[in-house]
Amino acid sequence: MNAKRLRKALFNRSKLRAVIAIFVFLVLWEIGSRSKEWFGFAVPWIGHVPAPTAVVVAWYGLLGDPGYWQSWYMSTLRVLAGFFAAMVVGIPLGLFMAVNRTFNGLVFPSFEILRPIPPLAWVPASIIFWPSQELSIAFVTFLGAFFTIVINVLGGAKSIDPRYFQSAQSMGSSQWDVFRRVVLPATLPSIVVGSAVGMGITWEVVVAAEMISGGGGSGGSGGGLGFFIWNSYVGGSYEQIVVGMISIGIAGFISSELLRKLGSYLTPWLRKR
């Protein structure tokens, strides 16, 4: 009971701290951007950035704009498509590379050459490869998560304590059983970590891909958040640039948080200490 109360107090304190930190940050930002009108001189960098209040006003105006929500929707869709494709391809690939030495020997060299190539370097090639703009963007986001997931799964599965295999074997496990009940759960924490990191990269990549490729076929409103930012820049609406940036931050935070929750649900033995 006492421990519970203590934990609650700590939790609240850290929450309070977070709120204060964000508030102070916003205040400094506001002062910085308005320093020219208030004090007569511009603070370098921040002097050119729209103030938070101006951003909020612009944001409020956008809340009723279906184009803004369409951008959210498009980017989310692309992120999810690329991310899930990366999971579906990457997890089995990583596991199979860890389990089968021959396969690993054949695949790993090419994998290691392709891995350091930044996903954005793939944009022109993927526009040429894929029939539609949509597919090329999804492909680039896929790459962003794919390599991270594979490397994590591979590393996780390879570092399983050999005694787990030995004891499973001596208790009469078949190979399939060892895979299903030892390799898979033992790799799960690495899968979760790889996915969380991969998800972050996916958001970074999708925005850049949208900017470069012009954001899909359906013109300005169907372009995703990346295109939304670019369009705002071209149109000279600096408040909207910031709105777009913060929107991406929020989207990334929400998806990471959901993944963390899901991961902790899937790995109860790490949660309960």
Place this chain on the structure above:
Amino acid sequence: MNAITQNLSPASSKSPNVKIKAAEIKVTNVSKSYGAGLFTKEVIKDCSFTIERNKLTVMIGPSGCGKSTLIRLLAGFEKSSSGSIEIDGKRITGPGRDRLVVFQESALFPWMTTYDNIMYGPKARGENTQLNRDQAEYLLEKVGLTAFREKYPPQLSGGMQRRAELARAMINNPDVMILDEPFRGLDCMSKELMWEYYSGLYEESHRTNFFVTTDIDEAIFLADRLLIMSNIPGQVRATIEVDLPRPRRLAFVFDNERAVAIKMEALSILHKEAMKSFSGGSKAAADFVEAYSKRSSGSGPSEQ
């Protein structure tokens, strides 16, 4: 505390009707070396002994004398360089569920609850039967973990983990149980508690057990037969029949004159081995030799 004493008293609940099988392992002229050419290191050389049926055989020897290698050979995880290991006349060629190994540090699966860990073997063989489930409950109670059945290994204490591991091995009803320093790293009180739990489990079944340790008190408390290893390359130097009555209880065993005599005998053999490797330049043996001379001259730091 109450729960523990209760569990240690003669079976409070009856074991489901499980027939104990027991086998005998015969090790004949086994050698094992690693590396090749100039770098060959012989770990076990011409080693012969028998793990007798229905007995608890304890092997004791200085650390690094090839005991763990021997266990890997017995388990079938590795093959010997020469010689043969037979279980009931059948040559051991690989791991099998007739021999079960309990490892030095806990090898419980951290992603499974205590109960699921214990049921791993039966489920792996498609034997998730009522009999096995009853046996799992029985073993849980027997090792004092009924209240911890839904906990994950990281939530258990070191001693609880080892007990869960014993239960996980025993439910498979192996012909021979092989234990590689299973209580190593536990503090001395939990270690003694483990001895009582473990010997209680053994006394109930008299399954063939092979137990490797470096702890002389542990060896004498548990053993029916005591095998003393030489220094590397490993060989069995002596066999002592430990004819102390069962069931064994701590207070009783360590006040017993016969136990003290066996301990002195075993120590003097170990001392001879240590002297040999000491003169061969082994630093590790020096500690043993020094401790032994202090003990026998009565000038040691812990006088008795």
